[in-house]
Amino acid sequence: MSKKVRRVPVSLDAGEIKDLPQEDIRMILRGADELISTGGRSMLAKILKGSKDKKIFEHKLNECPAYGYYQDMKLDDIAKCIDWMIKKD
Template sequence: MRRTLQPVHLHRDPALKSLPFDDIRLILRAADSLIAVGGRSLLTRVLRGSQARDVLAHGLETNPAFGAYKHLSDEEVLIRIDWTIFHHYLRVEYAGRLPVLVYTADGWAIECEQYADEIVAGFDSLLAQAQRPYDMLYLKDRHRGIIFRVLEKIRDTRDCKYLPLLEDWAKIDYQKVRAEIRSVMRSLVDDRAFIR
């Protein structure tokens, strides 16, 4: 005999007409660590900064948005999460009988952009603090859409300071990514020659 899945009951607050874009980004950033793994309750605990066993077991205390809503109640946080579901930034899917959160196309586009910005900011601090060779292995198995967006952002800066970092990155990544890295490097060198 098959069990029917219980639908997830979302909370809608009529007083919450819209959510500031920064809050949407914050919720999507917090959700990144538990996409297809956890649901609304776990996301609520992450945003409230809970030290619950399931939060710590998954290492979610290192999430950049951990504790961002510690001043709000569970109900208030859940209403904000549900708002992002109602407005198609996140959706609930089932992994077996467990309801888990996944990005929608709109939610993923925002998170991809936000994550690419974080990586480029990390490059800036890496260039300011470290010496060559730069350890770029942490980027090797990242989502290719994010990686290509990072490379677009570097190309758009037209700043040659990224060349040493790109050279070290090209040594360790896959062929398609290496080809795009070389293309960005050529663009930066061409821009530098054009400016002079």
Template sequence: MKPNSTRVSKEVIIFILRAADEIIGQGGRTLLAKILKGSREKKVLQLELDQCPVYGWFRSEKQEEILKKSTG
């Protein structure tokens, strides 16, 4: 079995799932990454996703890295 450099901790998985819960039926991976990144994009604010407890949790990371984490 080769090492997986994109492996994430259980804590990170919990944060991702918490954010995903907010967007059921409203968006997909990109919107999920925007919540976790802390985006101030119009759609994020209109849906009040900036109120999500894990909003901005991965603020210091690039959106593409957050997407990698959220897709396993």
């Protein structure tokens, strides 16, 4: 018996981002790889920011090579990079 998946509508906002450097793309994907079955876009943004969120440490996501990659950026700007990646598949 399969579990019914509930889809949540999402609004993506890439802001003014037209392109991302290859290294940024690689690190976003690396961070996303760690989140399979654990979290979503918000958690990915927190990993890339280097957040001290309790859940990140519970799941040892602070050990991910992408942790803190965007430490000098705001979470909102990091989310726009992630949304750009989703829009570009």
